[in-house]
Amino acid sequence: MHTLLPFLLAMVAAIVLLNMWATKLKIAYPILLVIAGLLISFIPGLPVVKIDPDLIFFLFLPPLLFEAAWSISFKEMKKWWRIIGSFAFLVVFFTALSVALVTNHIIPGFTIALGFLLGGIVSPPDAVSTGAITKFVKIPKSTSAILEGESLLNDASSLIIFRFALVAVGTGQFIWQEATLSFLWMVIGGVGIGLLLGWIFVQAHKRLPTDAPSDIALTLIEPYFMYWIAEQVHSSGVLAVVAGGLFMSSKRLIFLNSASRIKGYSVWESFVFILNGIVFLIIGLELPEIVDGLRSKGIPLGTAIGYGLLVTGVLVGARIISSYAAMVTTFIFRPSVAPRATSRKRQMLMPLLLGWTGMRGVVSLAAALAIPVTLADGTAFPYRNLILFITFVVILVTLVVQGLTLPYFISRTQLFVGLNAGKEDETGHEIKQKLRQHIYQFLKSKYDNELQGNKGMEKMLHHWEEKTKAADDDWMNDKTKAIFVEMLESQRQFLAELNKDPSINEETIRQQLYQIDLEEERLKII
Structure with missing residues (x-):
């Protein structure tokens, strides 16, 4: 041994x-x-x-x-x-x-x-x-x-x-x-x-x-x-x-x-x-x-x-x-x-x-x-x-x-040159666009009152529309964090439904789901 x-x-x-x-x-x-x-x-x-x-x-x-x-x-x-x-x-x-x-x-x-x-x-x-x-x-x-x-x-x-x-x-x-x-x-x-x-x-x-x-x-x-x-x-x-x-x-x-x-x-x-x-x-x-x-x-x-x-x-x-x-x-x-x-x-x-x-x-x-x-x-x-x-x-x-x-x-x-060139990147971009639209509609339909005059909610929208991180973390209170987690789960469900489309590659969906998981884990240490 x-x-x-x-x-x-x-x-x-x-x-x-x-x-x-x-x-x-x-x-x-x-x-x-x-x-x-x-x-x-x-x-x-x-x-x-x-x-x-x-x-x-x-x-x-x-x-x-x-x-x-x-x-x-x-x-x-x-x-x-x-x-x-x-x-x-x-x-x-x-x-x-x-x-x-x-x-x-x-x-x-x-x-x-x-x-x-x-x-x-x-x-x-x-x-x-x-x-x-x-x-x-x-x-x-x-x-x-x-x-x-x-x-x-x-x-x-x-x-x-x-x-x-x-x-x-x-x-x-x-x-x-x-x-x-x-x-x-x-x-x-x-x-x-x-x-x-x-x-x-x-x-x-x-x-x-x-x-x-x-x-x-x-x-x-x-x-x-x-x-x-x-x-x-x-x-x-x-x-x-x-x-x-x-x-x-x-x-x-x-x-x-x-x-x-x-x-x-x-x-x-x-x-x-x-x-x-x-x-x-x-x-x-x-x-x-x-x-x-x-x-x-x-x-x-x-x-x-x-x-x-x-x-x-x-x-x-x-x-x-x-x-x-x-x-x-x-x-x-x-x-x-x-x-x-x-x-x-x-x-x-x-x-x-x-x-x-x-x-x-x-x-x-x-x-x-x-x-x-x-x-x-x-x-x-x-x-x-x-x-x-x-x-x-x-x-x-x-x-x-x-x-x-x-x-x-x-x-x-050069078998694959010009074959589906850029199609996968384009599909990924389209999915990201649909996700941003889904997030905005989700927040507007469920938390419209909280959006009015709430800087935390406005920063959340800005984060998902522009994909930038806020400079300070004071805005993420318990209420906002709960909404954030609910929003992430809504995105997962949206992607699961989107994955039923046979024209969309599942690997692209999995990449987006992985990013959502990373966002949720980052949220836990804020």
């Missing part, structure tokens, strides 16, 4: 420093973390990092999925549900099938079940990597929503494939009838448990006398409860966390106060950043042990690298083919929702961009590490080290090659 604790603290410090360096270089921090982990692993005397395969999912996945469900816009997911659904389920299955067929044909002794196991591991793109890379280039909110929605759901679909393949490898058989019933229970049970627990947690936050620290502490343990309970009844813990997280996210204005929302955002941002950083470092740190395992099985390193590059090529090719197939299908059956571009060339390049965003990361590593060391009969799990190595190669190549070239590809092709 005395050896491991300094090492873990050093890992966190390295994550922070590498993130700052990545920001300065304007590249995604997962790229540097993977390479750094690989380099650090060659330092002699470091403790071997080993995680129990049974705990890897439970430790990392619940909070990462829960935070992703809170961050994504459910309204945007509904708007683009067709393409999100196709990429999250159909494309994942097509990718896993492609990997299974190719590896079964190329790798000696590699069965179809092992191929599906590997395909389930490497098929889901990583949202963290994509988000970290695309923050350095401007892409439309619609494209961002599709990538985020896909990454949230494809984790569940790929892990379902992984689980069934794991059973097939362990038992040597696959019964379709049982698999179908099990699949339905995993989906329906997982979603149902997540929604039920999400509702219970919302009620607990509302009815218990919680404050910001206790609210945040509860949100940190809630995804673990969702995942664990769903897994205990053999349904999908991943779907339970996603469904529960989406439900609680939609109710955040009801059961969390402004302090809990503001402080919780910072806590969760730091927590998830550290979790992601540790996982990406582990990817590199695990490689020497994986290579030793390959050598013990008599598999040449060059051959294993070739297998990894082959699988990477299959993944990239399958995703690009799927992207163009989705575009053609959309133009045929739903031309009204087809993606818009300023030229035919750009329209044809968009699926290529979507296909090139398939960086792999946290979920793939977690799934690979979760493969048991031995089967139920005590024999070694077949090809475990090779699967781990191929997964590492896929993560490294997609992160470094696609991750470094994606920003250049976007800027070089």
